[in-house]
Amino acid sequence: MENFIESISEIFEEETVELSDELESFDAWDSLTILSIIAICDSEYNVPLSAEEIENSGTILGLRELIESKM
Template identity: 55%
Template sequence: MENFLEQMSEILEVDQVNLGDNLEGFEAWDSLATLSIIAMADEEFGVSIVNQEITDAKTVEGLYNLILSKQNA
């Protein structure tokens, strides 16, 4: 999880993210951030996610749980 949080903070251009943080609350939240998350999920976790799933996840924790659930599917 630590690696995931580090990558998310880099994508979202902040020093640190917390599990409860709302994705849309970040200043850097835009289509490029979404594409970066899709690429990160594929490269680092070997799962494919789409924009709508990211939107539905709502929080950093929701996104992490989404990726884990796809890994375990």
């Protein structure tokens, strides 16, 4: 999880992101972003996620906690 913030920043096309940021608040938030998150979680963390789980996580912190709970 050491590169989590950097990976999420790249996906959202932002210089930096905060754990408290709402996922839906990013301009880049769309179905392709969700697919990118699913791909990163599968390849980097070996964690399968659904689009619904990602959407329900709400924030970047929620997303990280979801991934950690499935590791």
